[in-house]
Amino acid sequence: MIQQIHKFLSAPTFADDEDKTRTASLLNGILLITIAMMAVVIATLLITDPTPAILLTNLVVLAVPLILGFVMRRGYVKESATLFVAIIWLLISVIAYFGGGLSSSIITSYFLLIVLAGVLSGPRMVAIITVMTLLASSYIESLGRNGLLPEPLTPYNPITDAIGTTGNLIFMAIIMYVTMKALNKTMALQRESNEALRQSQATLEERVAERTRNLELAAGIGRHLVEVRDLDVLLAEAVELIRDGFDLYYVQIYLTDNARRSLLLSAGSGVVGRDLVRRGHRLAIGPGSINGVTAAQREVIVVSDTAVSPLFKPNPYLPDTRSEMSIPLLAGDNVVGVLNLQNNVPGTLTEQNVPVYITLAGQLAIAIENARLFSENRQMQARLELEIRQAVHEGWTDYLNVLERKERIGFTHDGRTLYEIDEAPPAPTYNRETLTAPIQVQNEAIGGIEILAEPDQSLPEDAQGLVNLVAQQVANQIENLRLLSETERYREEAEAAMQRLTHENWESFTTELDVAGYIYDQTQLRPITETVGEMVEKEEVVVRRDLMVHGESIGQIEVDEAAALNEETEELLTAVTASLSAHLENLRLTEQTEKALAETRRRAEETQAINQVAELVSRQTDRQQMLTAVLEQIKMLVPIDAFLVGFYDAGLNLIEYPFVYDDGEMFQYAPTAPRPESRVMEAIHTGEIILLNRTPDEVAALIKEGMAGTLGQEQKISATLLYLPLQVGERIMGVLSVQSYTHNAFSEADVSLMSGIANYVAVALDNIRLLEETAARAEEERLVNVITQKIQRTATMESALETAVQELGQALQTRYMQIDLNLKANEKDTPVSTVVVDN
Numbered sequence: 001m002i003q004q005i006h007k008f009l010s011a012p013t014f015a016d017d018e019d020k021t022r023t024a025s026l027l028n029g030i031l032l033i034t035i036a037m038m039a040v041v042i043a044t045l046l047i048t049d050p051t052p053a054i055l056l057t058n059l060v061v062l063a064v065p066l067i068l069g070f071v072m073r074r075g076y077v078k079e080s081a082t083l084f085v086a087i088i089w090l091l092i093s094v095i096a097y098f099g100g101g102l103s104s105s106i107i108t109s110y111f112l113l114i115v116l117a118g119v120l121s122g123p124r125m126v127a128i129i130t131v132m133t134l135l136a137s138s139y140i141e142s143l144g145r146n147g148l149l150p151e152p153l154t155p156y157n158p159i160t161d162a163i164g165t166t167g168n169l170i171f172m173a174i175i176m177y178v179t180m181k182a183l184n185k186t187m188a189l190q191r192e193s194n195e196a197l198r199q200s201q202a203t204l205e206e207r208v209a210e211r212t213r214n215l216e217l218a219a220g221i222g223r224h225l226v227e228v229r230d231l232d233v234l235l236a237e238a239v240e241l242i243r244d245g246f247d248l249y250y251v252q253i254y255l256t257d258n259a260r261r262s263l264l265l266s267a268g269s270g271v272v273g274r275d276l277v278r279r280g281h282r283l284a285i286g287p288g289s290i291n292g293v294t295a296a297q298r299e300v301i302v303v304s305d306t307a308v309s310p311l312f313k314p315n316p317y318l319p320d321t322r323s324e325m326s327i328p329l330l331a332g333d334n335v336v337g338v339l340n341l342q343n344n345v346p347g348t349l350t351e352q353n354v355p356v357y358i359t360l361a362g363q364l365a366i367a368i369e370n371a372r373l374f375s376e377n378r379q380m381q382a383r384l385e386l387e388i389r390q391a392v393h394e395g396w397t398d399y400l401n402v403l404e405r406k407e408r409i410g411f412t413h414d415g416r417t418l419y420e421i422d423e424a425p426p427a428p429t430y431n432r433e434t435l436t437a438p439i440q441v442q443n444e445a446i447g448g449i450e451i452l453a454e455p456d457q458s459l460p461e462d463a464q465g466l467v468n469l470v471a472q473q474v475a476n477q478i479e480n481l482r483l484l485s486e487t488e489r490y491r492e493e494a495e496a497a498m499q500r501l502t503h504e505n506w507e508s509f510t511t512e513l514d515v516a517g518y519i520y521d522q523t524q525l526r527p528i529t530e531t532v533g534e535m536v537e538k539e540e541v542v543v544r545r546d547l548m549v550h551g552e553s554i555g556q557i558e559v560d561e562a563a564a565l566n567e568e569t570e571e572l573l574t575a576v577t578a579s580l581s582a583h584l585e586n587l588r589l590t591e592q593t594e595k596a597l598a599e600t601r602r603r604a605e606e607t608q609a610i611n612q613v614a615e616l617v618s619r620q621t622d623r624q625q626m627l628t629a630v631l632e633q634i635k636m637l638v639p640i641d642a643f644l645v646g647f648y649d650a651g652l653n654l655i656e657y658p659f660v661y662d663d664g665e666m667f668q669y670a671p672t673a674p675r676p677e678s679r680v681m682e683a684i685h686t687g688e689i690i691l692l693n694r695t696p697d698e699v700a701a702l703i704k705e706g707m708a709g710t711l712g713q714e715q716k717i718s719a720t721l722l723y724l725p726l727q728v729g730e731r732i733m734g735v736l737s738v739q740s741y742t743h744n745a746f747s748e749a750d751v752s753l754m755s756g757i758a759n760y761v762a763v764a765l766d767n768i769r770l771l772e773e774t775a776a777r778a779e780e781e782r783l784v785n786v787i788t789q790k791i792q793r794t795a796t797m798e799s800a801l802e803t804a805v806q807e808l809g810q811a812l813q814t815r816y817m818q819i820d821l822n823l824k825a826n827e828k829d830t831p832v833s834t835v836v837v838d839n
Helices: 002-009 018-048 052-072 077-098 104-121 123-145 158-226 231-245 270-279 290-297 351-399 463-511 530-538 567-618 623-637 679-686 696-705 748-792 797-812
Strands: 250-256 262-268 282-284 301-303 323-331 334-343 411-413 418-420 434-441 444-452 518-520 525-527 541-549 552-560 642-649 654-662 665-667 690-693 720-728 731-740 816-821 833-838
Touching: 018 052, 018 077, 018 104, 018 158, 052 077, 077 104, 077 123, 104 123, 104 158, 158 231, 158 351, 231 250, 231 262, 231 351, 250 270, 250 290, 262 270, 262 290, 262 334, 282 290, 290 301, 290 323, 290 334, 323 351, 334 351, 351 444, 351 463, 434 463, 444 463, 463 552, 463 567, 541 567, 552 567, 567 623, 567 748, 623 642, 623 654, 623 748, 642 679, 679 690, 679 720, 679 731, 720 748, 731 748, 748 797, 797 816
Parallel strands: none
Antiparallel strands: 250 262, 250 334, 262 282, 301 323, 323 334, 411 418, 434 444, 518 525, 541 552, 642 654, 642 731, 654 665, 690 720, 720 731, 816 833
16 A cells, blocks of 8 residues: 555656656655645645635645646656646736735745746746746736735735745745755766766776777787698697687687588697597587587677586586687688687676677688688699690600601710711710700600710809700700691691591582583583583593592583683683682581571470470370370371370280270270281380381282271271380380371471370370379278278177178179188088178
C-alpha cells in the first residue's frame, strides 16, 4: 500500500529527456506542496473565517494543482508548468480586484508566483509574469485610489491576511529550499559526470595510445614480412615477431591445403610450435575447433576467458592458455589460412583489440600470397629454363644427326694451318697455360673454345674476357644458323605436305566431275571426251602450261601449232594459267566449304529432331502413347509408310509386336516364334543397322508369290526397309523398323537420324518397363499387406483359412481355390482342415 502511494505521489520520469524529467520533478513537488498548503489554508479558514466566497476561491485554487498533476503525468510537463503559473497569476489578480485591492498576502503571492515562474519555466516566463504583475498591480492600485474598485466580497480581516502572507512566505521558502536542493543535486551530478568524462577521456587516450602503438607495431611487422620471399622463413619469423611484439604466450599459423578441406599447422612459436609442426598437426575446416570454424565462417573468434567459454578446447602442449583469438587470413575471396593467438592472462585478447590483429592478419595474408606467388614463379622459371635447355639439346642433337651432318663439327688452328677437328694433329702434351670458354645456348653447353699458350709464355690478362665474348657471339650466330636451317626444313616439309594434300584433294575432286576439260577449235567449245582426247594426243603440241596449285599440277593448258605464238602471247598464256589455277582452287574450296556447311546444317537439324523426340518420349509413361507420338514425329522427318516395334524374349524364343502401323492402319498380332533368317532377328543378334533396298523386280516378284506372315498390309510390299536394334547398354530388347513403298526412300542422313531416334526410344521403352514392373510389385505388396492384415484379425483357425483362400482367390481372380491342413499328405487320411471356395 505504501509503495502504491509512493508511486502515485512520485514525479514521472522521461529516459530520453533529462531536462523534462527535472522540470517534472520540481513541478510535482510544487503541486504537492500547493495541495498541502491549500489544505492547511482551507482548514484554518474553516475555523477562523468560514466565508463562502473565500472558501470557494481556495477550493478552486486547490483544484488547479490536482488537474495539472494529471496533465503532467500524461507527458505535458512544460505545458502544465506554464498553465499552472498563468492560472495562479489570474487567480491572484481576480482576488486582488474583488478583495479590495493589494493586501500583503496579494503582494507576497505575486512574489511567490514570480519565483515559481523562474523555477518551472525559466527566465522568459519570469519576465512575462513580472511585466504582467506590474501592470495588474498598478492598475488595481489606481482603481483603489480613485474608489473604482468594487465592494469587497468579504470585509477585510487582518488575521486572514496575516495567515495568507505567512503561508506565502513559508511556501516561497519551501520552494527555494527544494530548488536549491535540486540545483545542488544537479551540480553534484554534473561534477560526477565531469569526473567520469575526464576518467573516460584519460582511459580513451590510453587506449588510443595503446592501439596506435599496436597499429604501428603491426605495420612494422607487416612491412618486414612483405620483404621475405621464402614462405617457410616468412612463417617462422612471423610467429616469433608477433609473439614478442605483442607479448603473447603462443602464436601459430595454419595454412589451407590444396583441396581447402583442412588446415595444416605451418608455423608455431617456441619449442612447442616447432614440435607440433614436425608432427604434421592438422585440423579439419569446419566445426570441431576454433580455427576450423574461423576458416569455414571467415570470421574472427575471440575467447577472452577460456575458463568460461564452451568453444575452447585445451591443448596439453599449451596448458597455460587463458585467452585465445583466431583470425582468418584472407587474400581476396580466398582463405589462405588462420592466425591463432594465445595468452596466459585472461581478458587480454578481447573484441577491443580485434581491429589491430585484423590489420596484422591482412598484411600477413598478403605476404603469404606474395611468397607463394614468388615461389611458384621461381619454380615455373626453373621449369621453363629446363625445358628450353632440353629443347636446345634436342635441337642440336637432331641437327648433328650423322646423316646430314657430323656429330662433331669444329676446327683447330696451330698458328699456321687451319684443320678440321677430325683431321687435326694431336695437341702437345707438355704443360702449357690453358684457357677455356664454353659455347652455351640458353645455358646449355653445345661446345667450347680451348686455347693453349706457347711454352714459357702467359696469355694476356684480358684474354679470358675476350674468349668469353667470342664464345657468346659464336653461340648466338650458330644458334641462329641452326634455327634458320630448321625453319627452311620445316618450310620444305610444309610445302611437301601442302602439295600432297592438294594432289589428294584434286584427285578426289576430279573423280566427281562429269568432264575432264574443254577444247576450243576456233569454231566451238566442246567438253573433252575420250574420242576428243585421242584426237588431241595425235596433234602436235607447240606449247603446254601446267595449272599449278601449291606446287602440284592439277591440269594443263595446251596450244597447238596453228596458234600464232609470240612473246606477248606467251606472257598472256602464263598470266591466264596462273589466274585460272588460283580461280579453280578457289572454286574447289568454295564448293567444299558449301558441302561442309550443308553437312553442318544437316547435322544440326538432325540433332534438333532427335532432341525433340527425346523430349517427347521422356514425358510419356504409357508404351502405346509413347510409340504413337514417336510415329507422328517420324512422319514429319522421314517419308515412311510402315512403322513397327518388336520385343524379343530369348528365354521363350518369342517375338512380340505391340505396335504395327502400315499405310494408315494399326494391326494387332499375338507373340510368335521368329524366323531365324529374318531381318528382324539378324538386327537383334548382330546389333547392327540393316538397310534393305529392293528393286522393282524384287518387289513385283514378292507380290506375285505372296508373302505369308507379312505384318501389316499383306497385299503391299515395302521397297525400302530399315531395321534398327533397340539396345540399352549391352542388352538388345528388340527392333524398330521404318519402311516405305518408294524405292531408295532413305538416305544416309535418314539412317543416321533414325539411329539416334532409336537409341532414345530404347531408353524410353526400358524406363516404361521398369515403371510398370515397379507398379506391379507395389500392387503385389499392397495385396499381400491387405491379406496379411485380414488374416491377422481372425480369431479361429477356420476363419484364418477361409479369409486366406477367399482373399487369395479374389486377388488372383480364379474360380477355384483350395487350402488344407494335412499332416499325412502322402497317405489317404482325412486332412485336419480343408477349405474350398468356388468363385
